[in-house]
Amino acid sequence: xxxxxxxxxxxxxxxxxxxxxxxxxxxxxxxxxxxxxxxxxxxxxxxxxxxxxxxxxxxxxxxxxxxxxxxxxxxxxxxxxxxxxxxxxxxxxxxxxxxxxxxxxxxxxxxxxxxxxxxxxxxxxxxxxxxxxx
Numbered sequence: 001x002x003x004x005x006x007x008x009x010x011x012x013x014x015x016x017x018x019x020x021x022x023x024x025x026x027x028x029x030x031x032x033x034x035x036x037x038x039x040x041x042x043x044x045x046x047x048x049x050x051x052x053x054x055x056x057x058x059x060x061x062x063x064x065x066x067x068x069x070x071x072x073x074x075x076x077x078x079x080x081x082x083x084x085x086x087x088x089x090x091x092x093x094x095x096x097x098x099x100x101x102x103x104x105x106x107x108x109x110x111x112x113x114x115x116x117x118x119x120x121x122x123x124x125x126x127x128x129x130x131x132x133x134x
Contacts, residue, residue, distance in 0.1 A: 029111050031104060040074040040108075042115050047073060052113055067109025068096040074112050 023044070028037040043051065047070060054066035072078050072093050079092070089095045096105060 029108055043074055043112055067105050068093055070112050071096045071108050
């Protein structure tokens with residue numbers, strides 16, 4: 001039978017602070033056609049659920065528009081009125097397709113859907129390493 005371990009107040013506070021830091025996290029994604037990085041904000045929990053659900057059916061007709069919205073929503077740089085005016089884009093979400101090609105939209109969208117996955121996997125690897133060391 002597993003030993004009962006009580007959670008401390010400090011653990012709850014630490015968990016809350018970690019969750020808050022994830023909400024304000026950013027990720028630099030390299031865009032080959034631009035030869036540089038663009039900063040993206042972490043998707044909110046609601047965005048993550050919405051977009052993961054929309055792309056889970058693997059239908060390009062629902063996946064691409066969902067990724068375009070996710071990319072736009074997570075990239076403050078794309079919200080620039082000047083950018084929209086200079087590219088003659090009327091509907092804000094259309095700026096994504098105006099700038100990025102289909103392959104880039106897919107790559108960026110996947111990176112955003114998996115925003116924390118790499119960090120979680122690294123964390124799991126170090127937990128496993130710690131277990132092996134002990």
